[in-house]
Amino acid sequence: MALRGPKVWLWRWRRNPLRRRADRVEAWVVLGVWLLTVLVGVLAGTAVSRSVEDGLARERDEWRPLVARLAERAPGTASEDAPESRAEHVWATARWTSADGSEHSGQLRVPAGSAAGAPVTVWTDAEGRQVTRPVTEPQARVRASLIGGVAGLCAAVVPVVAGRALRGRLERRRIDQWDAEWARFGPMWGRTAG
Template identity: 90%
Template sequence: MALRGPKVWLWRWRRNPLKRRADRVEAWVVLGVWALTVFVGVLAGTTVSRSVAEGLARERVEWRPLVARLAERAPGTASEDAHVSHAEQVWATARWTAADGSEHSGQLRVPAGSAAGAPVTVWTDPEGRQVTRPVTGSQARVRAFLIGGVAGLCAAAVPLVAGRALRGRLERRRIAQWDDEWSRFGPMWGRTTG
């Protein structure tokens, strides 16, 4: 196991007579990569999060529930006492009229055994097309936060990976320089002065 001294903060920027130009360049590359990674990640995350939140808020404002009527009896059977079992939901065709007067139809989840003509709620967009129920405000905040976080992490990975590749290239160059210097001065170590 190698012996290591205490961790020294900001060691890349301290004065050292053995520090070469390549070491200084690498120090600035590391600093620049980290700064760019944080900046890009935060910028992308907040932009995407804000965009998702605005889109979901627009859906909550524009999407409206309408009363639709079942076009046919829903498959399945009603429970005893002629009440429909709400535990079993099946797909059935329903029809509704949009705000502009156009007729629409679509498949909805309804209780099994519902009678033809029974009222059901359908959510529609401004054109009257069937959509899902919009998310609540708290669900929208969570969704926007999660999507923004993932987008920020993915965007931050780009400069981080590019920085790692650049550091690898600098490292290979530094090792090649050491090899050149060793090939020049290594043979001299065997000589003695006399």
């Protein structure tokens, strides 16, 4: 690893008689890597975000609520004194008929102690299979933005890693060149003109 002095911004772009060809190449590599990193990150993040948002919009359009009936009495006892809370809900089997007339059944969260035959809402896809409630538009935007941001960051890592590897190779090559020059000119330092 090369010894490094204090960091000077944009030193590879400044005019300097000691600047070598390798320094100019490294400057262009660094610039190219940063531009490619931003471009890849933005494009990947935007594409994934749009894809997620489109998928969630399609779910909102296709998934529909149906009325299902409990196949059996829900376990537990209903509490009339306390207001309904999530803790007072239990899993129970319900049956429903999809739009095409096929019969389906599944487990739903219902208030404890609900009677057999009580109506409950179930969300289904186009084939009548049970699905979760679709997310709202604001929730979809937030979810798509988060997933797109993570995808963009992950995609941006690729050019950064490739750039670091390329810069490491350039630095090893530069050190090898310095070693060769030192081997050629180093012994001359001991000579004096006379």
